Amino acid sequence: MPVEQTQLLYRHRDVPGINRLDTYVAHCGYEQFRKAITMEPDAIIEEVKVSGLRGRGGAGFPTHIKWNAFPKNRDVEHYFIVNADEGEPGTAKDRDLMNALPHLLVEGCLCSMVAVRAAKCYIYIRGEYVEPWKSVQKAINEAYAAGFLGKNVLGSGLDFDIYTHLGAGAYECGEESALMSSLMGERGMPRLKPPAAPLPMISGVWKRPSVVNNVETAATIPAILELGGAKYSEIGVGSPRSRGTKLFSISGHVNKPGIYEIVLGTPFSEVLEIAGGVRDGHKLKTYIPGGSSMGFAPPTPLDYPFDYEGIPQNTQTLGLGSGGLMIFDETTDVFKVTHRLVDFYHHESCGKCTPCREGLDWLSKIYGRIASGGGREQDIDLIWDICDSIRGKSFCALGEGAIWPVMTSLRLFRHEYLSYIHHGRNTYSDAGQLGA
Amino acid sequence: MAKFTDDTKRRLDALIARYPTSKAALLPALWVAQEVYGGWLPPEAMQEVADHLGVPASDVAGVATFYTMYNKRPVANHRIEICQNVACMVNGADELIGYCERKLGIHAGEMTSDGGFSVERVECLGACCHAPALMVGSTYYENATEQTIDKLIAELGNMPSESVRPPQSQMPEQGEF
Amino acid sequence: MVGTPILTRDSWELNIVMSTQNGPDRPKTAAESADVNKVVSETKAAQDAGIPMVNLVVDGKPVSVPKGSLVIEAAFSAGSDIPYFCYHPRLTSVGACRMCLASVELEMFGQRRASIMATCTIPAADGMVVKTTTPDVKKAQNGVLELILANHPLDCPVCDRGGECPLQNMTISYGPPNTRFIEDKRRYVKALPISEHVVLDRERCITCMRCTRFASEIAGDSKLGLINRGAQSEVGPFLGGTFDSNFSGNTIEICPVGALTSRQFRFKGRPWEVKSSDSICTKCSNGCNIAVGHRMGEVVRINGRVNEQINEEWTCDKGKFGNADVNAPERLTAPLIRDAHGVLVETDWDTALSAVITNMQFVSENYGANAIAAFGTTSGTIEDNVLLGKLIHGVFSSSNLAYQLTQGPRRLPKATIVSVESAKHIVIVGMDLAYDQPMYYLRSVKAQRNGATVITVKTPSELAGANLTSESVVLVPDTLSASDYEAIQAISSEAGCDYSVLVSDANGYGPYLAGFDGADARVEDLHKGLSASEKANEVLNGLASGAVKHAFVLASDPVGTYADGQLASKAFSADAFVVVTSQFMNATAANASVVLPIASFAETAGTYLNVDGQLQTVDAVVPPRAGTRPQWQVLLELNARAGNPLPVFNPSDVLPAVLMQGGSE
Ligand SMILES: Cc1cc2nc3c(=O)[nH]c(=O)nc-3n(C[C@H](O)[C@H](O)[C@H](O)COP(=O)(O)O)c2cc1C
Numbered sequence A: 001m002p003v004e005q006t007q008l009l010y011r012h013r014d015v016p017g018i019n020r021l022d023t024y025v026a027h028c029g030y031e032q033f034r035k036a037i038t039m040e041p042d043a044i045i046e047e048v049k050v051s052g053l054r055g056r057g058g059a060g061f062p063t064h065i066k067w068n069a070f071p072k073n074r075d076v077e078h079y080f081i082v083n084a085d086e087g088e089p090g091t092a093k094d095r096d097l098m099n100a101l102p103h104l105l106v107e108g109c110l111c112s113m114v115a116v117r118a119a120k121c122y123i124y125i126r127g128e129y130v131e132p133w134k135s136v137q138k139a140i141n142e143a144y145a146a147g148f149l150g151k152n153v154l155g156s157g158l159d160f161d162i163y164t165h166l167g168a169g170a171y172e173c174g175e176e177s178a179l180m181s182s183l184m185g186e187r188g189m190p191r192l193k194p195p196a197a198p199l200p201m202i203s204g205v206w207k208r209p210s211v212v213n214n215v216e217t218a219a220t221i222p223a224i225l226e227l228g229g230a231k232y233s234e235i236g237v238g239s240p241r242s243r244g245t246k247l248f249s250i251s252g253h254v255n256k257p258g259i260y261e262i263v264l265g266t267p268f269s270e271v272l273e274i275a276g277g278v279r280d281g282h283k284l285k286t287y288i289p290g291g292s293s294m295g296f297a298p299p300t301p302l303d304y305p306f307d308y309e310g311i312p313q314n315t316q317t318l319g320l321g322s323g324g325l326m327i328f329d330e331t332t333d334v335f336k337v338t339h340r341l342v343d344f345y346h347h348e349s350c351g352k353c354t355p356c357r358e359g360l361d362w363l364s365k366i367y368g369r370i371a372s373g374g375g376r377e378q379d380i381d382l383i384w385d386i387c388d389s390i391r392g393k394s395f396c397a398l399g400e401g402a403i404w405p406v407m408t409s410l411r412l413f414r415h416e417y418l419s420y421i422h423h424g425r426n427t428y429s430d431a432g433q434l435g436a
Numbered sequence B: 001m002a003k004f005t006d007d008t009k010r011r012l013d014a015l016i017a018r019y020p021t022s023k024a025a026l027l028p029a030l031w032v033a034q035e036v037y038g039g040w041l042p043p044e045a046m047q048e049v050a051d052h053l054g055v056p057a058s059d060v061a062g063v064a065t066f067y068t069m070y071n072k073r074p075v076a077n078h079r080i081e082i083c084q085n086v087a088c089m090v091n092g093a094d095e096l097i098g099y100c101e102r103k104l105g106i107h108a109g110e111m112t113s114d115g116g117f118s119v120e121r122v123e124c125l126g127a128c129c130h131a132p133a134l135m136v137g138s139t140y141y142e143n144a145t146e147q148t149i150d151k152l153i154a155e156l157g158n159m160p161s162e163s164v165r166p167p168q169s170q171m172p173e174q175g176e177f
Numbered sequence C: 001m002v003g004t005p006i007l008t009r010d011s012w013e014l015n016i017v018m019s020t021q022n023g024p025d026r027p028k029t030a031a032e033s034a035d036v037n038k039v040v041s042e043t044k045a046a047q048d049a050g051i052p053m054v055n056l057v058v059d060g061k062p063v064s065v066p067k068g069s070l071v072i073e074a075a076f077s078a079g080s081d082i083p084y085f086c087y088h089p090r091l092t093s094v095g096a097c098r099m100c101l102a103s104v105e106l107e108m109f110g111q112r113r114a115s116i117m118a119t120c121t122i123p124a125a126d127g128m129v130v131k132t133t134t135p136d137v138k139k140a141q142n143g144v145l146e147l148i149l150a151n152h153p154l155d156c157p158v159c160d161r162g163g164e165c166p167l168q169n170m171t172i173s174y175g176p177p178n179t180r181f182i183e184d185k186r187r188y189v190k191a192l193p194i195s196e197h198v199v200l201d202r203e204r205c206i207t208c209m210r211c212t213r214f215a216s217e218i219a220g221d222s223k224l225g226l227i228n229r230g231a232q233s234e235v236g237p238f239l240g241g242t243f244d245s246n247f248s249g250n251t252i253e254i255c256p257v258g259a260l261t262s263r264q265f266r267f268k269g270r271p272w273e274v275k276s277s278d279s280i281c282t283k284c285s286n287g288c289n290i291a292v293g294h295r296m297g298e299v300v301r302i303n304g305r306v307n308e309q310i311n312e313e314w315t316c317d318k319g320k321f322g323n324a325d326v327n328a329p330e331r332l333t334a335p336l337i338r339d340a341h342g343v344l345v346e347t348d349w350d351t352a353l354s355a356v357i358t359n360m361q362f363v364s365e366n367y368g369a370n371a372i373a374a375f376g377t378t379s380g381t382i383e384d385n386v387l388l389g390k391l392i393h394g395v396f397s398s399s400n401l402a403y404q405l406t407q408g409p410r411r412l413p414k415a416t417i418v419s420v421e422s423a424k425h426i427v428i429v430g431m432d433l434a435y436d437q438p439m440y441y442l443r444s445v446k447a448q449r450n451g452a453t454v455i456t457v458k459t460p461s462e463l464a465g466a467n468l469t470s471e472s473v474v475l476v477p478d479t480l481s482a483s484d485y486e487a488i489q490a491i492s493s494e495a496g497c498d499y500s501v502l503v504s505d506a507n508g509y510g511p512y513l514a515g516f517d518g519a520d521a522r523v524e525d526l527h528k529g530l531s532a533s534e535k536a537n538e539v540l541n542g543l544a545s546g547a548v549k550h551a552f553v554l555a556s557d558p559v560g561t562y563a564d565g566q567l568a569s570k571a572f573s574a575d576a577f578v579v580v581t582s583q584f585m586n587a588t589a590a591n592a593s594v595v596l597p598i599a600s601f602a603e604t605a606g607t608y609l610n611v612d613g614q615l616q617t618v619d620a621v622v623p624p625r626a627g628t629r630p631q632w633q634v635l636l637e638l639n640a641r642a643g644n645p646l647p648v649f650n651p652s653d654v655l656p657a658v659l660m661q662g663g664s665e
């Protein structure tokens, strides 16, 4: 029997007008914030801890650990920062959430701000996302008008402000420390992290306590408060450490691409079914489970729990990531897809550290050469060695993420590389259907 | 020649007020400057931003050149920015780009001789589930086809470039309730 | 967190050169040695000062370093070597180049694990175990170096940095012996001049951000920044602008490759043929310690040398590039004497010197001792002044020994260069600190980074609005008018603070210490303050009125620089016999009867007392330009010719006793 797909975030996704305050409130909107504002901040963090919530932005780090690291007072200003930079190829969930359910995000931010004792929240939205930005800004304005934001909110004596901040085209600004640099008006370069520097929760933006959370992470908080952490943690059919539901953007060669809220641990085959299965008449060749930085997974096994633990264990990819599931059928030229990704990371590398800046520049040149028929067999080892020089040595995780599609494609599809090297084209895919 | 009017400066001050430091308003300020300077940021625009924010000019240049959406060169009135990343690519983005190139008689990255249109390859737009996707100004067009392109070129051809203003000009006021 | 799945290539051939030059004893460039020395000496000083230490083990050797030290610094202190590019002991860590990888075992999130980390970013902590030589570490370093070299043009043969290039050095010791990079390298316009002094070669840049960090953190003017991103990142001044900072030259020295080079030094010699000698810069009063690079007797460049009390390791551009004037064709290379037609013509030293002595004797015999006067020098050495005193006062008994060409009260400043660093409120009056007192400026930038407020006011009257408190440090030039000093005195004493007058010449107190203006000079008096001297005015009036018939002007230019310019011109157009020693023609020399061409700072030995009272002695670095003579030798000869042969073989033989006993604080 298929897993019952509890809908928490998307429960009211399709209610007409849910992006307006009145409709949202009519569907119990801001109830959880009303509750949160009466709670002890630590009690909220405790609920989040019990819920088992892990960051939905990519790294899957337990949210309560970050939140608990904040000073337990308001001696200096704390900042809650929302990461709406969504740039990971294959990921489109935050955009949908902001377009369709802006008030859910605002409410989630408010609950989170109570928990981390922040009076100010910045939502960092990537520059391309003008529609989501307007949607969220409109919701913020409505929330101010309704008294959920502003001074002495709901008589609590607490002030809450939420600001939106538009990026300007840099994938790296999704990396949380680079995001902070960018928010402070600097180049979007990552900053030192522990043990080289204090935790951002101690000294983050403007050297004050700050935390960066993903849009979806913030939007999940109301559901946790509504159900209670314990009940939330019962959702999930896979690993005991992967709890709740998660939004997946399923794209590529499926019949019904789209954004789906899926219970963590649902077998991958069922996830695939939810998106209508591999497009008709074709079969699964490979897929990227959670955004391009996670790497390519082999077509088998299919029946494993699709969650934080199940994915790396069963596919040797980096993991669940941001939930950008990309499906590729047998027509896919994996070398070409990898080449595209290498060029993407090369384009987006911030240039701060040598391994990423030079390694990706080199890789991009080698891929270009192989694609145009100048490949040599030793290039395969060279590519691997370059990856090895990036792996674990780059300053931030962009470099690390960039080499996973490369290494996994080499591991699984070495023959396609060799085909380019020996024949100047990919004899394993029908390039005609790919639009070469 | 300075182009910031008193109104521009008021807008910048309103942005500065949102942050603890004036430097933090740099990204939004550059958006404003890009709008004031007609869609791109010549060095004078950066200098004006630097002066108003009290930030070294070289820092402003560093920031402006880091982000791809700040244009360092004059741009076409209508920029057709087509996503070339994987989800779009496996759904025909390359053909779409090719179609657009042929239709306008230019290569991606170039603009038509009258400055009316350009075609640009951009990275993942976050529209993977409705691929291929493209963006003109600040509007997305998803599940795009050759017909989408035909229609866009036909309709936009007659529109002034103001219709695709850079986004920050529409920045809603906030926090003033 | 999820454990990262393991992916491995089947065979990994270790591509490591185990060079014999690798490890702590590998040959280092001067800059690298300076970095290590700084770290090691600071560790020692901290140990002695009882600062809290942390204990860790590096390559099996226990070492204790001051809390806050980085792992790479602990490794230096333990005698291990870690290659690096972006790390610099005076800049904040960025961890950009990733060259300084080593295995660090530490406890994080309750787990003890060893992993390869960039040691220039990790603070040393108790119980860490660091390994710098394991095969994994070598492989990682080798890999990063291969990447750094990928786009680096191997144009070392025509690169000014070749021979003293950290990248070359590190490659010899830690790098791959060959390249696997067969692609096209990044291309840029080569040798792009970005200022009067600096050329940029972006192809060579490895984006370590040392220069840009220097510009924002040390020079504080952010005149150089990063532009573009990723593989297209480049450094440069603001678009279309120039790198116009008074400290631009330092970036040349800290650049670990040949991306920033000196226009002045370009192709003047290979670094290994350039000899380096210690010296002191005399372009201003700060007394920066420099290393003069010279090749075949010619000064080719100036580099900074470490002196933590003064310039740390920096120089200003005026010092770094301005000293090239020792090679200037305009230098005087033969004595000049005024001929019968009133024209200055070249002559030989013997003729010139005997003309000087003959006139002195004539004047002294016919008009009395005080018809002879002398101006001491505030830019030459103390010894030069002593020898001049011996001649004018000792031999000819004149008491007309003047020197002070500025109106500033003569008093060593309370605010020393070092102390400014920890000031909270700094007020600068009527000068451009970056150009006039460069090292005070750099410390004020440091203070500002630590939260101090720094204000500049144009005139003393604006001082009233500068929120002076008793903590304020007020910095004043020595070139204001007497009434200005009164105003400053009034405003600052009301606020309960002191003000510091900063002399502008290399040896502002030198003549006083040589006994000018009174018999027994004492350094303590300089701390207390001397009453303003009327001597210069007196002598100039004497010249103007005709009472003074012979004036000996030692390396200074009263006509060009005296506060009362009118009086000075009048004085020197009267028809006294004027002798001027100088390297260059100047307004006073133009009217002189005899002009004696002297050696430059690099060609002479002697002692200087800098702006805040530090006594420094230098040796000559190169032989004097042909035709010129060191001033002390000229004066020795004049003494001898006047019947006063002195047993002096070295300038320090005449150094006043008060200074020999460590008169400086
Ligand atoms: C190169 C890079 C890009 C990233 N982009 C995003 C992003 O667009 N959105 C996001 O939420 N997290 C992104 N992340 C992850 C963030 O660094 C961070 O882990 C996350 O925002 C934390 O929020 P969470 O704990 O709620 O997941 C990115 C990470 C890297 C290394």
Ligand code: SF4
Pocket: A172, A190, A348, A349, A350, A351, A352, A353, A354, A356, A357, A394, A395, A396, A397, A398, A399, A400
């Ligand atoms: S890995 Fe290095 S170059 Fe790449 S984005 Fe991170 S810091 Fe920048």
Ligand code: FES
Pocket: C083, C084, C085, C086, C087, C094, C095, C096, C097, C098, C099, C100, C101, C118, C119, C120, C121
């Ligand atoms: S020296 Fe440590 S990263 Fe550059």
